[in-house]
Amino acid sequence: MRRFKSRYLFIIFALLLTGCVSVEKEKSLEKEKSPLTTQITIEPYNMSEKENLLISKTGVGQIEFFKLNGTPKDEDQLYFSVEVFKNGKFKEELLKTWDGPETKYQDSFISFGISDIENEGHSLKLITGTPTGIATTVYSNNMTSSSFGKLVGGKVTLEKNKPVYLAAWLGTTKNELSFGGGNNGELPSGIEEAELTFLYKVIWTNKEKK
Structure with missing residues (x-):
């Protein structure tokens, strides 16, 4: 009788152990299927x-x-896009691009640049670079002085559906122009005083349904 009880207890213990192992395997498979993190930093x-x-x-x-x-x-x-403000008010959005098939970013570079175009008055060439390529456009203006700089001072964690402004160009025809570059990706101070502003923006959002 004692031998029967011992065997019975051993079988129950073995079944419980097998069940625990199966649960752990299922958890491991779920972790492998899902991404390790959905955090995106810039x-x-x-x-x-x-x-x-x-x-x-x-x-x-x-x-x-x-x-x-x-x-x-x-x-x-x-x-990604470049927002255009005139006298502190939003006017339009330029160079709109989306990320491509790359779904994992590992020290992936993006950029925003501006160049004066010679022999074309006060035209500016806006340049944005993403992991999938480069986009450019030309913008005519009559600004006589400008200021350019980044709007993030360190690592910023993106939040879903919340825009992060990375860099800004502010222009004016006046003698003075104040530009308070931020550190956390928010709208810069002085944008209301600038006659023309370009803001390079990134936002983490849902894919558009086709």
Whole structure:
């Protein structure tokens, strides 16, 4: 009778152990199927002296680079654009681009640059770079002085559906122009005083349904 009880208890213990192992295997498989993280971060990239020298040879007057890291879910996407403000009021959106098939960012570079176009009055060439390519457009204006700079001072974690402003160009025809560059990706101070403003923006959002 004792032997029967011992065998019976051993069988129950073996079944419980097998069940625990199966549960752990299922949990491991679920972790493998789902992304390790949905956190997406962006931070400014400070170029070396040699890199600055190389950029100066390209003809790009002013440019800022940033690094992306993170893994968006399949139903998510990153949306990049340049917003145009006139006298502090939003007017239009330029250079609208979406991330491509790349769904995992690992020190992936994006950039925003501006150059004066010679022999075309006060025309500016706006340049945006993403992991999938480069987009450009020309914008005519009559600004006589300007200021350019980044709007993030360190690593910023993106929040779903919340825009992060990475860099800004402010222009005016007046003698003075104040530009308060931020550190956390918010709208810069002084935008109301500027006659023309370009803001480079990124937003983490849902993919558009086709």
